[in-house]
Amino acid sequence: MKLEQIETPAALIDIARMQKNIARMQAHMNTLGVAFRPHVKTTKCIDVVRAQIAAGARGITVSTLKEAEAFFAAGVDDILYAVSIAPSKLPRALALRRQGCDLKLVVDNPIAASAIAAFGEQHGATFEVWIEVDTDGHRSGITPEQDTLLEVGRILHENGVKVGGVMTHAGSSYELNTQEALVALAEQERAGCVRAAQRLREAGIACPAVSVGSTPTALAAAQLDGVTEVRAGVYVLFDLVMHNVGVCALDDIALSVLATVIGHQADKGWAILDAGWMAMSRDRGTSKQAHDFGYGQPCLLNGTLLPGYVVSGANQEHGILSSTDADTQVTDIEQRFPIGMKLRILPNHACATGAQFPEYHAVMPDGNSVEWRRFQGW
Amino acid sequence: MKLEQIETPAALIDIARMQKNIARMQAHMNTLGVAFRPHVKTTKCIDVVRAQIAAGARGITVSTLKEAEAFFAAGVDDILYAVSIAPSKLPRALALRRQGCDLKLVVDNPIAASAIAAFGEQHGATFEVWIEVDTDGHRSGITPEQDTLLEVGRILHENGVKVGGVMTHAGSSYELNTQEALVALAEQERAGCVRAAQRLREAGIACPAVSVGSTPTALAAAQLDGVTEVRAGVYVLFDLVMHNVGVCALDDIALSVLATVIGHQADKGWAILDAGWMAMSRDRGTSKQAHDFGYGQPCLLNGTLLPGYVVSGANQEHGILSSTDADTQVTDIEQRFPIGMKLRILPNHACATGAQFPEYHAVMPDGNSVEWRRFQGW
Numbered sequence: 001m002k003l004e005q006i007e008t009p010a011a012l013i014d015i016a017r018m019q020k021n022i023a024r025m026q027a028h029m030n031t032l033g034v035a036f037r038p039h040v041k042t043t044k045c046i047d048v049v050r051a052q053i054a055a056g057a058r059g060i061t062v063s064t065l066k067e068a069e070a071f072f073a074a075g076v077d078d079i080l081y082a083v084s085i086a087p088s089k090l091p092r093a094l095a096l097r098r099q100g101c102d103l104k105l106v107v108d109n110p111i112a113a114s115a116i117a118a119f120g121e122q123h124g125a126t127f128e129v130w131i132e133v134d135t136d137g138h139r140s141g142i143t144p145e146q147d148t149l150l151e152v153g154r155i156l157h158e159n160g161v162k163v164g165g166v167m168t169h170a171g172s173s174y175e176l177n178t179q180e181a182l183v184a185l186a187e188q189e190r191a192g193c194v195r196a197a198q199r200l201r202e203a204g205i206a207c208p209a210v211s212v213g214s215t216p217t218a219l220a221a222a223q224l225d226g227v228t229e230v231r232a233g234v235y236v237l238f239d240l241v242m243h244n245v246g247v248c249a250l251d252d253i254a255l256s257v258l259a260t261v262i263g264h265q266a267d268k269g270w271a272i273l274d275a276g277w278m279a280m281s282r283d284r285g286t287s288k289q290a291h292d293f294g295y296g297q298p299c300l301l302n303g304t305l306l307p308g309y310v311v312s313g314a315n316q317e318h319g320i321l322s323s324t325d326a327d328t329q330v331t332d333i334e335q336r337f338p339i340g341m342k343l344r345i346l347p348n349h350a351c352a353t354g355a356q357f358p359e360y361h362a363v364m365p366d367g368n369s370v371e372w373r374r375f376q377g378w
Numbered sequence: 379m380k381l382e383q384i385e386t387p388a389a390l391i392d393i394a395r396m397q398k399n400i401a402r403m404q405a406h407m408n409t410l411g412v413a414f415r416p417h418v419k420t421t422k423c424i425d426v427v428r429a430q431i432a433a434g435a436r437g438i439t440v441s442t443l444k445e446a447e448a449f450f451a452a453g454v455d456d457i458l459y460a461v462s463i464a465p466s467k468l469p470r471a472l473a474l475r476r477q478g479c480d481l482k483l484v485v486d487n488p489i490a491a492s493a494i495a496a497f498g499e500q501h502g503a504t505f506e507v508w509i510e511v512d513t514d515g516h517r518s519g520i521t522p523e524q525d526t527l528l529e530v531g532r533i534l535h536e537n538g539v540k541v542g543g544v545m546t547h548a549g550s551s552y553e554l555n556t557q558e559a560l561v562a563l564a565e566q567e568r569a570g571c572v573r574a575a576q577r578l579r580e581a582g583i584a585c586p587a588v589s590v591g592s593t594p595t596a597l598a599a600a601q602l603d604g605v606t607e608v609r610a611g612v613y614v615l616f617d618l619v620m621h622n623v624g625v626c627a628l629d630d631i632a633l634s635v636l637a638t639v640i641g642h643q644a645d646k647g648w649a650i651l652d653a654g655w656m657a658m659s660r661d662r663g664t665s666k667q668a669h670d671f672g673y674g675q676p677c678l679l680n681g682t683l684l685p686g687y688v689v690s691g692a693n694q695e696h697g698i699l700s701s702t703d704a705d706t707q708v709t710d711i712e713q714r715f716p717i718g719m720k721l722r723i724l725p726n727h728a729c730a731t732g733a734q735f736p737e738y739h740a741v742m743p744d745g746n747s748v749e750w751r752r753f754q755g756w
Contacts, residue, residue, distance in 0.1 A: 007466070007467070007470075007756065008464065008466070008756075009756060010756075041694055041695070063656075063694055063695040064695060083640070083652065083695050083696065084640045084641045084650070085640070086386065086638040086639075086640045086652055086717075086718065087717070087718050088385070088386070088638065088718065089385070092385075108641050109641050109642065109717060111716070111717040111718070112640070112641075112717055115717075115718075134643075139643075139650070139693060139696055139698070140640075140641045140643065140650050140696060171693065260464040260466060261464075262461070262462045262463070262464050262490070262518075263462045263486050263487050263490075263518045264487065265512075265517075265518065272462070272517070272518050274461065274464055277661075277730065278441075278733060279756075281659075281660055282659055282660035282661040282662070282727075282730055283655075283660040284660070284662070315517060315549065316419055316441055316729060317419070317441040317442060317461050318461065318517055318518060320517070338489070339464075339465070339487060339489040339490055339493075340464065340465050340466065340489070340493075349660075351694060352655065352660055355656060355734070356733070356754075357754075357755060358754050358755040359755075376734075376735075376736050376754060377735060377736040377737075378385065378386075378387060378388075378657075
């Protein structure tokens with residue numbers, strides 16, 4: 001299908017940009033001498049993941065068991081479920097392992113560790129667990145020097161559960177915007193995770209994998225001594241938040257929402273689009289960054305940026321396109337953006353915007369597109 | 379399935395609360411002597427819509443053609459597509475009408491009106507169009523006194539397109555929080571829409587329907603003289619935004635997200651949930667209201683409110699539950715919210731949270747639940 005024929009709103013992936021993003025990350029990982037395990041929560045799309053694996057990725061990271069099930073069914077068997085598991089989800093995890101999936105679980109507390117050990121014993125099953133390490137205080141995990149780290153390690157190790165490694169995610173990197181700060185956080189993330197592995201090993205617990213990553217720290221890391229693998233998700237498409245963090249150019253952003261102009265409020269300088277928050281998502285991740293892109297950055301159908309305009313407001317199925325300069329009276333909004341005109345809107349957050357759609361339209365350089373399904377739910 | 383057996387995260391509908399909300403709105407409409415046409419964009423779920431129709435609703439409002447197609451396939455044939463149509467979507471609209479769907483379109487500009495007239499003539503088809511009226515300046519539509527109103531009316535009327543009515547949506551009601559202001563806006567919405575109909579009729583254009591509504595104005599309206607029908611969506615489930623507007627109690631909110639405690643950061647007073655923004659949505663609609671509920675209000679599994687706690691942060695699959703009192707050191711977070719504990723989180727915005735899920739679990743008073751599918755996309 002030609003780009004011009006796609007009904008709006010639609011989520012477009014620019015395949016050339018995506019491939020460039022994949023190649024860039026994989027080349028950096030190769031240079032650093034570490035394996036790369038992409039986080040597939042960004043796209044939940046087998047077509048994208050096949051491109052990541054073809055470029056050299058080893059295994060995947062998932063944020064839900066549904067992702068694990070869907071990607072295992074599609075032929076991926078090395079899967080890290082990177083959220084501390086709720087004990088009630090262990091039967092689904094066991095079912096995957098019994099089908100031959102090399103599913104690795106994550107915990108950051110003694111109670112979940114004990115639950116895995118007890119469940120494994122009860123069902124005669126062996127699990128592999130990675131311990132989540134907190135290296136930046138932004139969310140979950142055990143800090144490298146906490147006693148709980150060794151406690152969790154021992155609960156697993158002494159009860160027949162393989163401690164496969166340690167993993168951390170320096171998600172606070174999203175709040176930074178200088179290369180210097182990113183390099184420093186990448187080093188903090190590396191050092192903390194390596195330290196946790198060292199403590200486990202000193203306690204007699206093998207800890208083969210040392211897994212770190214977020215898109216900004218992965219791209220900023222100068223050296224990863226002691227790390228075995230890196231994880232990152234949003235790099236594959238990038239978005240306006242990542243642009244503000246400083247790790248991509250606007251024309252690296254591979255995801256956009258195709259929209260049609262459906263009306264105007266000329267006296268206010270507004271063009272009304274058929275892409276509201278149901279299409280863009282409610283993510284306003286750039287609202288606290290140096291450049292607030294509203295609900296998205298408009299571009300022409302051919303991808304040319306339209307500086308000076310922004311999607312400034314959104315209802316469920318209506319977006320409001322207006323000038324970024326509140327003092328400028330836009331008198332020609334109806335002429336510049338006529339009814340029926342199609343635009344591409346770059347999103348704040350690729351993970352959130354993609355989740356609003358059942359499918360991507362993957363656009364090739366010649367303007368033809370194919371449909372790539374994505375899935376929803378848990 | 380019993381409530382305790384549902385995997386988390388999950389979207390729960392409390393059927394008793396939903397039925398109470400439906401009955402309340404329908405009774406108010408009956409008292410005011412107007413028809414009620416619920417907006418089904420909130421749930422996109424045929425089970426909910428059947429309950430609304432059973433209570434007395436006449437026809438439905440949709441925000442996408444996919445909703446129109448899905449509900450027509452499920453047996454609903456009186457459908458108002460309440461977004462000014464992009465001309466490129468006319469073939470889908472025509473296909474629905476040719477299948478027998480009484481689909482009404484909406485426009486608010488001469489170009490779309492001309493496109494409908496031309497498309498209808500080209501295909502030997504008759505469309506019915508309602509003209510969108512702007513009564514509060516918050517989004518789209520033509521103000522009642524604008525010349526454009528009659529221009530659009532004439533384009534339709536003189537080219538064989540039936541002008542079925544006028545419609546307006548006073549969406550700025552979401553920004554209010556007193557009964558007095560809501561009553562005044564409801565009257566403004568009514569008066570503006572009735573005036574638009576009067577001008578069309580004086581110009582010789584029949585205008586049978588006069589359709590107004592938003593959940594807050596619908597519930598606040600004291601009299602609706604000249605109005606033939608009211609539309610509202612979110613009233614069926616309600617949410618925290620509507621609670622802050624003042625049109626529902628917290629225990630009227632029929633939608634909640636079932637979540638499990640999966641970890642803690644005890645020194646910060648955090649319990650970590652397996653419901654992040656992918657489950658709650660990124661909607662932070664209460665952030666600008668008098669009471670900011672963060673990403674949601676926690677309740678026990680039985681629905682008992684937990685005042686003093688809030689979902690204060692969210693990553694994709696992690697929610698952070700913490701005390702609302704920043705000065706209070708929560709020292710017993712691990713004891714109060716142990717690993718594995720299930721909670722129900724009331725959402726900011728029912729339309730946005732529901733859209734994150736492929737299905738609702740509709741919970742009956744005895745604790746048993748059934749699955750109600752909803753759909754996604756355009």
